[in-house]
Amino acid sequence: MLKSFSFRIGLLFFALSAALLMGLRIFSYQQTIVTEEQEIRQIIQAHEDEIEHGIDRDGQRYATYLVDALTGQPDDKHLILAMKSGGKLHGNLKQWPAAIGKADGWYEAKVLFGRRTRAVDALVLLRHFKGGHRLLVGYDLARLEATKKALVPALIRDVWISVFAALLLTLLLLFLISRRLETVNEAYRHVMAGEIDFRVKDDGSRDEFAQLSQNFNDMMDWVASLISTLQDSTNSIAHDLRTPLARMRLRLQQMEQQPGLDAARHAALAECIEDIDQLTDIFNGILRIAKAEDLSIAREFDAVDLRRMLEDLADYYGAYLEGEGQGIALDLPAHPLYALGDRHLLSQGMANLIGNASKYGGAGGRISLSLKPSARQKGMVEMTVSDKGPGIPAEFRERVKERFFRMDASRNSPGLGLGLNLADAVVRLHRGKLLLEDNAPGLRCVVLLPELPHGVKPS
Numbered sequence: 001m002l003k004s005f006s007f008r009i010g011l012l013f014f015a016l017s018a019a020l021l022m023g024l025r026i027f028s029y030q031q032t033i034v035t036e037e038q039e040i041r042q043i044i045q046a047h048e049d050e051i052e053h054g055i056d057r058d059g060q061r062y063a064t065y066l067v068d069a070l071t072g073q074p075d076d077k078h079l080i081l082a083m084k085s086g087g088k089l090h091g092n093l094k095q096w097p098a099a100i101g102k103a104d105g106w107y108e109a110k111v112l113f114g115r116r117t118r119a120v121d122a123l124v125l126l127r128h129f130k131g132g133h134r135l136l137v138g139y140d141l142a143r144l145e146a147t148k149k150a151l152v153p154a155l156i157r158d159v160w161i162s163v164f165a166a167l168l169l170t171l172l173l174l175f176l177i178s179r180r181l182e183t184v185n186e187a188y189r190h191v192m193a194g195e196i197d198f199r200v201k202d203d204g205s206r207d208e209f210a211q212l213s214q215n216f217n218d219m220m221d222w223v224a225s226l227i228s229t230l231q232d233s234t235n236s237i238a239h240d241l242r243t244p245l246a247r248m249r250l251r252l253q254q255m256e257q258q259p260g261l262d263a264a265r266h267a268a269l270a271e272c273i274e275d276i277d278q279l280t281d282i283f284n285g286i287l288r289i290a291k292a293e294d295l296s297i298a299r300e301f302d303a304v305d306l307r308r309m310l311e312d313l314a315d316y317y318g319a320y321l322e323g324e325g326q327g328i329a330l331d332l333p334a335h336p337l338y339a340l341g342d343r344h345l346l347s348q349g350m351a352n353l354i355g356n357a358s359k360y361g362g363a364g365g366r367i368s369l370s371l372k373p374s375a376r377q378k379g380m381v382e383m384t385v386s387d388k389g390p391g392i393p394a395e396f397r398e399r400v401k402e403r404f405f406r407m408d409a410s411r412n413s414p415g416l417g418l419g420l421n422l423a424d425a426v427v428r429l430h431r432g433k434l435l436l437e438d439n440a441p442g443l444r445c446v447v448l449l450p451e452l453p454h455g456v457k458p459s
């Protein structure tokens with residue numbers, strides 16, 4: 001999942017948006033606190049200004065009177081006002097705080113004032129006036145603490161809302177991205193299923209995804225034209241060459257049948273005819289493989305009853321194999337199993353495997369043919385062809401699927417090295433896998449095909 005681009009982008013987007021939303025919430029929380037603190041400073045400053053003006057205007061006695069009057073019946077229970085003049089303390093401060101320094105300015109200190117029985121944290125402003133008078137205006141910070149405390153649950157709730165909002169945004173983003181990507185992915189699936197003409201529809205948008213779809217369509221146009229050119233030329237080469245070859249073979253046969261031909265010439269002509277037959281076989285083999293690699297055949301796929309197909313193959317090859325002293329053992333399920341495919345091509349692929357088992361399995365060997373739901377991969381069926389011959393060493397099990405590859409040990413037996421290549425192409429065309437395994441002794445060829453559940457109509 002970590003490798004998924006959408007997942008990583010989603011995670012990044014989620015982390016960034018959650019951090020941004022949370023950052024904004026925390027910033028607004030701090031702003032509220034800062035604003036409240038500023039308000040407190042303004043209240044203190046306003047009182048200090050008023051008393052200072054009072055001193056300037058009406059003298060010290062009036063200011064002392066003002067302090068006493070304001071704290072006698074306080075409008076604001078958090079306000080601290082004190083004036084020390086001539087050793088006397090006016091205002092609501094019970095004791096001049098020791099922690100406050102000598103210089104004018106702002107301090108944070110613990111003070112005992114009003115009806116409080118315990119000292120509280122307060123923000124205070126200290127001012128000295130002529131004649132040794134000292135004014136202290138302060139504010140109980142309990143209000144600020146109360147605001148902070150009240151805001152914390154709201155902050156936590158807002159953080160959760162931010163995370164949730166970020167999650168919703170991320171899911172929306174992922175949904176939009178994957179919906180656009182899905183159109184191209186779907187197109188790939190159609191093409192892989194053989195609909196080589198399938199193209200992504202133009203939905204009128206002009207973004208990067210539309211560009212991707214357009215590139216896909218252009219690429220498929222190009223691939224389709226290449227395939228058709230290649231198929232046309234393969235077909236015409238095979239066709240054009242087969243006719244002169246057939247004519248040549250006829251002429252050689254006529255020469256071979258001429259009376260009075262000496263034995264050496266007769267043998268040479270027979271060899272030429274054999275070579276021509278082999279060339280014709282190669283062309284036919286290549287044409288068959290080209291057909292198996294033609295994805296457009298998948299459009300005509302139908303439900304194939306694999307159990308029936310193997311029974312027919314066993315019937316068809318049974319007599320021949322009996323003749324070789326080999327025999328065939330069938331292991332089929334009680335119920336039919338189906339795959340979506342081309343019955344003729346599948347039979348041909350399986351026939352190649354049976355042919356190999358007979359050719360390389362050794363005289364007297366028994367060939368086993370079986371069919372069952374696959375235990376290795378869910379939703380797949382498994383057909384096997386096994387023999388008791390020499391088998392194929394592990395290091396050659398992939399190479400023998402290559403065109404024209406034959407093992408040294410097989411050079412003496414007839415063959416072109418095309419049989420497994422065709423079988424492999426047929427199986428891949430059917431979205432399956434051809435596995436070659438050790439049958440200890442011998443070779444086991446396993447054909448894995450996606451099962452078509454019975455009753456499901458191929459679309």
Ligand SMILES: Nc1ncnc2c1ncn2[C@@H]1O[C@H](COP(=O)(O)OP(=O)(O)OP(=O)(O)O)[C@@H](O)[C@H]1O
Nearest residue numbers: 356360391400406407410415416417418419420443
């Ligand atoms: N059942 C088997 N046991 C041992 N070796 C095998 C078996 N099947 C295939 N091989 C090896 O794999 C090679 C390729 O097989 P493939 O069927 O492609 O070609 P071929 O049988 O030689 O020729 P043809 O084109 O006639 O099938 C064979 O030449 C042989 O060496």
Ligand SMILES: [Mg+2]
Nearest residue numbers: 356415419420
């Ligand atoms: Mg073969």
